[in-house]
Amino acid sequence: MILTILLLLVSQNAADAQRNFQMFASVSSDTMLPQDNTCYTDEIIMYDNRDVWPRVYLPRSAFQAMLPDLDADGLFDFPAGIDALSLQAQPNSLYTNYFSFRFSTDRNGPGYLDGDILALDQQGGLRIVFSEGQLANDLALSGGHIDIDALCIKSNDEYLLSLRDGVQSLMLGAVDDGDIISWNPHTGDVQIYTTEAQMQTWVDHALPGTSSIGDVKSLSYDHQRQAVLFSVQSPSDSDATVFSSANNGSVFHEQTEQQWQFRVPTELDALCLAKSTVVQSPILSVSVPYVREGSYVNLRIRHAIPGANIVGVCSSVYKITLWPGASVGFSALSRHASYFRKWPAEGRPELIADMSGTANYSFRLPLLPRAVNEAQVYYQARVDGQGLTSPLKMKISR
DSSP, X not given: OHHHHHHHHHHHHHHHHTOOOEEEEEESSOEEETTEEEEOTTSEEEEETTSSSOEEXXXXXXXXXXXXXXXXXXXXXXXXXXEEEEEOOOTTOOOOOGGXXXXXXXXXXXXXXXXXXXXXXXTSSEEEEEOHHHHHHHHTEEESOOOEEEEEEEETTEEEEEESSOEEETTTEEEOTTOEEEEOTTTOOEEEEEOHHHHHHHHHHHSTTOOOOOOEEEEEEETTTTEEEEEESOSGGGTTOOEESGGGSEEGGGOOGGGGOOSSOOOEEEEEEOSSOXXXXXXXXXXXXXXXXXXXXXXXXXXXXXXXXEEEEEESOEEEEOOTTOSSOEEEEOTTSSSEEEESOTTSOOEEOOTTSOEEEEEEOOOOOTTOSEEEEEEEEEETTTEEOOOEEEEEEO
8 A cells, every 4th residue: 555655645645746836037248049139138939848949929020010109209118128927817718818918027117117017008008007016005015116126926816026126115024035924916915925934945845055145036836736836036047946935945837047058158137937828829929120211121930830831911900819728819901001011922932931941031111102101001910720920010101
């Protein structure tokens, strides 16, 4: 009987060690991935342990397409660096898409603060889910500044947070920058969930001989193991390692810095374990989104299914309607807009992704009508067997 139990435990541990998982992340400084030559601090990366390498999931160009010109400077906008990241807890939902993310930024931006919790709004722009001011009030802040450095939505009624700098709270006393705060934004209740010293103990047990962790950079939660997941600022050769509170401190499924396959030394800035299977979105990009009328443009699709057929459209009118199971959300590029085209154009060869999942399409932009000095045009494509690419917006001028 004892032998049987031991065999079952060994079998369970082996199965757990091989469990498939996906996680999202952002980085502290621009970096490079095997198939993404530049990965910006405002982009979201997806790691799938069944895939050959991590890939950009939500690119800067998608933010630019969906956000208005928030600061009215004539340039497309994107978040001021993604400093904290989580997924909205939706236990009855099977799908994750761009609008499921909740995040905070590295610094203040037009209309938002670095302590706000934000989301993409399906009507366009950014939506403040919970404000920096609300958190400051619930903490009864008496000293310091609220800047959310890590975020995890453990449940609808419990948000786990870590701050960039220590603060003084009339409710909690001194809060260190490595402490984790448990916050119920609906009732205002706050408490210390885990101290910086405890986080250090978990890292010491996972990697014996580790020096001071410096700061907690990201947070997530493993519901299967009932464990906190996190990354830390130092040592620098482990600042992209995913640690877990399981077993008094361990490395989550051997997710060390090397597993991310960054091509330059990189520090994680945010982390989020996916709750359900997510389909990788093909990425649509252009080298420069500001172009002159009549010039040649090259669109690039990457992370598509090798050999898949690709059909695109462009339009001067864009809106979002969510489809179940769509990572991006369904984009309605109006056929009745003043400008609408399908691509590849009639007479051009079919567009097929190569064996690396990449395709390129070059074309000449139209001339603007005489009375128009500038126009915005939206682009998106559908990849057979995979769905829609990320959206793209270009500004065409004389």
